[in-house]
Amino acid sequence: MPMSRRSGPSRGGAAGPPPARLIRSRRRHRQAVLGPFRAPGPALPPLRSCTGIILGADRHRLVLQSGTDEIRLELTPDTRVWYGGRTGLEALRPGREAIVRPRDDGPGVDRIWVDITRVTGTILSRGQDAIEVDAGPHRAHTQVLLPRQALERVLVRHPQLEPGHLIDVIGTRSPDGTLAARPGTAQPWHPAATVQAAGPLHGTATWSDLGHRRGAAYPAVDPEGDSGGCPDARAGCVALPYLSLGHDLIVRNSCTERAAAVPVVQCGCVAARFCDRCVECGTSPRGRLVELSPADYADLGGDLDTGCFNVTLEVSR
Amino acid sequence: MIEIVSGAQVLFLTAVLLTACAAKLVVREEPAPAGDEWLLKLRRNRRLAVAVALAEGGLGLALLVSAHPAVRIAVAAWFAAATWVVGELLNRRPDAGCGCFGGLSTARVGRRGLLRAAGCTVAAIASLHASGDGLAIAAGAPAMTGLLVATELALLVMLSPELGALLDRYRAIVPCEARPSPLAETYQTLHASSDWREHRSALRSTEPVDVWREGCWRLLAYPARIGDEELEIVFAVSTEQRHRAVRVALVESETEDSGPTPFRPVLA
Numbered sequence: 001m002p003m004s005r006r007s008g009p010s011r012g013g014a015a016g017p018p019p020a021r022l023i024r025s026r027r028r029h030r031q032a033v034l035g036p037f038r039a040p041g042p043a044l045p046p047l048r049s050c051t052g053i054i055l056g057a058d059r060h061r062l063v064l065q066s067g068t069d070e071i072r073l074e075l076t077p078d079t080r081v082w083y084g085g086r087t088g089l090e091a092l093r094p095g096r097e098a099i100v101r102p103r104d105d106g107p108g109v110d111r112i113w114v115d116i117t118r119v120t121g122t123i124l125s126r127g128q129d130a131i132e133v134d135a136g137p138h139r140a141h142t143q144v145l146l147p148r149q150a151l152e153r154v155l156v157r158h159p160q161l162e163p164g165h166l167i168d169v170i171g172t173r174s175p176d177g178t179l180a181a182r183p184g185t186a187q188p189w190h191p192a193a194t195v196q197a198a199g200p201l202h203g204t205a206t207w208s209d210l211g212h213r214r215g216a217a218y219p220a221v222d223p224e225g226d227s228g229g230c231p232d233a234r235a236g237c238v239a240l241p242y243l244s245l246g247h248d249l250i251v252r253n254s255c256t257e258r259a260a261a262v263p264v265v266q267c268g269c270v271a272a273r274f275c276d277r278c279v280e281c282g283t284s285p286r287g288r289l290v291e292l293s294p295a296d297y298a299d300l301g302g303d304l305d306t307g308c309f310n311v312t313l314e315v316s317r
Numbered sequence: 318m319i320e321i322v323s324g325a326q327v328l329f330l331t332a333v334l335l336t337a338c339a340a341k342l343v344v345r346e347e348p349a350p351a352g353d354e355w356l357l358k359l360r361r362n363r364r365l366a367v368a369v370a371l372a373e374g375g376l377g378l379a380l381l382v383s384a385h386p387a388v389r390i391a392v393a394a395w396f397a398a399a400t401w402v403v404g405e406l407l408n409r410r411p412d413a414g415c416g417c418f419g420g421l422s423t424a425r426v427g428r429r430g431l432l433r434a435a436g437c438t439v440a441a442i443a444s445l446h447a448s449g450d451g452l453a454i455a456a457g458a459p460a461m462t463g464l465l466v467a468t469e470l471a472l473l474v475m476l477s478p479e480l481g482a483l484l485d486r487y488r489a490i491v492p493c494e495a496r497p498s499p500l501a502e503t504y505q506t507l508h509a510s511s512d513w514r515e516h517r518s519a520l521r522s523t524e525p526v527d528v529w530r531e532g533c534w535r536l537l538a539y540p541a542r543i544g545d546e547e548l549e550i551v552f553a554v555s556t557e558q559r560h561r562a563v564r565v566a567l568v569e570s571e572t573e574d575s576g577p578t579p580f581r582p583v584l585a
Contacts, residue, residue: 022527025571029538029551030531033566224500225528225535241494242556244529315494315532 018228023246023263043252043259046299049101051212054114057092062109064098073100076108082305083114084172084181097173101298113304115172116294118184118208119144121270123163130177133167136270137230138217139208143177144169150180157183166274168206170307184307185276203238203289204278205251205311206271207297207304215265216249217291219272229267236272238287241315250314251290255281256301262292278308289313323447324454325465326440327380330392331451332470333437334377337418340479341370344420345560356405360416370419380444381451393441400434407431417479420559424478433476440469491558493533498556500528503535506554510563516550519543533557534564541567 031037050071052064062073075089083091091114092098103110119142121135129151133142146154146161150171158167168184184206208217220240221229228245243249245264252259271288278284289311294304302309346360359365376395379388403415406426414423415430447454454462474480507513517523525537526549534553541550549571553564 021571025527025538026529026536028571029527029536029549029566029568032568033536033551033553033564034531034534220495222530222535224498224503224530225537227529239491239495241492241532242497242530243532246529247531 018245018263018265026244026246027248037248044257046258046260046296047102047104047301049099049295049298051097051099051295054092054094054096054098056094057089059089062092062098062100062112064100074108076103078103079109079112081112081114082116084179085305099294099298099304104301111298111303113294113298116170116304117173117178118168118170118206118307119178119180120168120184120206120208120274120291121166122273123161123165123167125163126161131161131167138266138269139211144171145174145177145179147179150182154180154183157185168274168307170305182305182307185274201240201289201313201315202254202285203287203311203313204274204276204284204308205253205290205292205297205300205302206274206288206308207294207302208271208291210266210291210293213265214262214293214296216251216262216293216296217266217268217271218243218247218249218264219268219288219290221245221264221267221269228264230269233267233269233272236287237275238272238285238289240289240313243315247315249290251292251296251300252312252314253300253302254284254310254312256309258300260296260299262290262296265293266291278310280306280309282310284310319446320448321459321461322465323443323445324449324458325462325469326444327389327447327451327454328458328462328466329440329469330396330437330444331377331380332466333473334373334380334392338370338374338377340418340421341366341373341416342419344418346416346420346423356402357410357413360413366416366419384448384450384453386445389441389445389447393438393445396434396438396441400431400438403431403434418477421479421482423482429476429478433473436472436476493555493557496556496558498530498535500535502561503528503537503554503556506561507537507552507563510554512552512563512565516541516565519548520550530556538568540570543567 050064050066052066052071055063055065055070057063060075062075064071064073081087081089081091092112096115099113099116100109101111102108119133119135121133124132124134124141129146131144131146133144135142154169155161161167169178169180170182170184171178171180210217219236220242221227222242222244223229223231223233243264247264248261249264250259251262268291271291274288275286276288277286290313298304346366376388376392380392399417403426406413406415407430411426413426415426416422519541521540521542525539527538529536533556535556537552537554539550541548547570549568551566551568555562
């Protein structure tokens, strides 16, 4: 299964993704002066998810437009589809965006997430059935629509949907904003200003749209020089090593034992403020260590609608 | 009374000189401050720093075992010279720290530091009237002498930023990879390094084309030319709180046709 789009071509820094040339150059320079990257421990390889716009679908086949490529994917009776919740093949309508994860035990598609999106940030205002969210300096303000059924589910995890509080919801794209489906975190809410200590390099991995490119948002991008960090970012929940855009993180899903090298393409200053845990397989230490792109998240065996997995992060010191 | 005051100065100066000697030998200055001022050039010389420390230790011991006027005069001259040095630093490079107590004296030089050095000079002049060596004074000293020495030492500590620096060394130290490191600190370390001096002439610009952080290291890439060859010189400066290291590598300039980003291979 082919990979979906890589990082975009625009200039690196806090305002945009690092260009491929910058990533390549930093890898060369780093290796020259500090030596080769430390070899990671054994792990299962990532799956090869792909992302694209649905061109058509029937019971046996899904056709996606991924960049300039047209991809045909085999559906099986076990293929599961998510569109605001578990649904059937009728959700695979042309024009919608799909993230597709292959089976790990043979040909065919395991999971399809249709028009899935996630909003993580600080609540700016709340209306009758919608809230305005500040998703951080790298992402635009977003409106989250809260239908009654979703509101009840979100309130279980986010009992105070008031301005100044953090929110994390998973939903589907709509012309008016994100249509919330469920909370993105399985833990009680924490106020935005709370910073708690946590053990380093073991914690939670979540996902974010990252502007439709692969890679990761990392909470501790150095604010100095050309590293790409946010100069006014608050101290994070976890004392992580300072890194830069283009650095390769070795991300290991502790639940599936799959690992992959994922480049940092964005400062994860919003993720840094969440001191929650993931309980996918055991209870992780507090703190979000990395926000992966949806495709990278699915590659490592994560379920996008679940919202997190326990992670071990390896970085060069 | 004059004898008590003079005797107390001998003990006070002995304590100061031996402490300064020990601090200079044990807590090495790093990084050596950058700059072309001759004072700073001297401070970058570790052998000279050791020699200064041994001289201070020798004077302190001499005060203990000898009542010869030459020793007292040498001590007075030493502190007078130190006062002048601190005054020069205050005027020219207050950011460099005085180095009076080795690596503990990294705080910006201020008037308190100048007052401290001047006070020691005054004490050294007052000690000229003391009779007997330091050991004899200590053995037969009345309580008033001890009280005076303690008071002077307390005043010295109040004027000294070194105590805070010493306490900081024993507090929890942030690991280098998670330690915020300002760019100014990186440049100071780099510009004071032998690697920088060795390669500076090859740089086409003293402004780096890229500065970024990799855990315990901050990397700086400079365009360079050696002969007819266009190169990039990459410096790596550690972000340790102390004993920061500098590494350097010469890298061929990247060509436009280097191909797409080679994503790291999947782990097996």
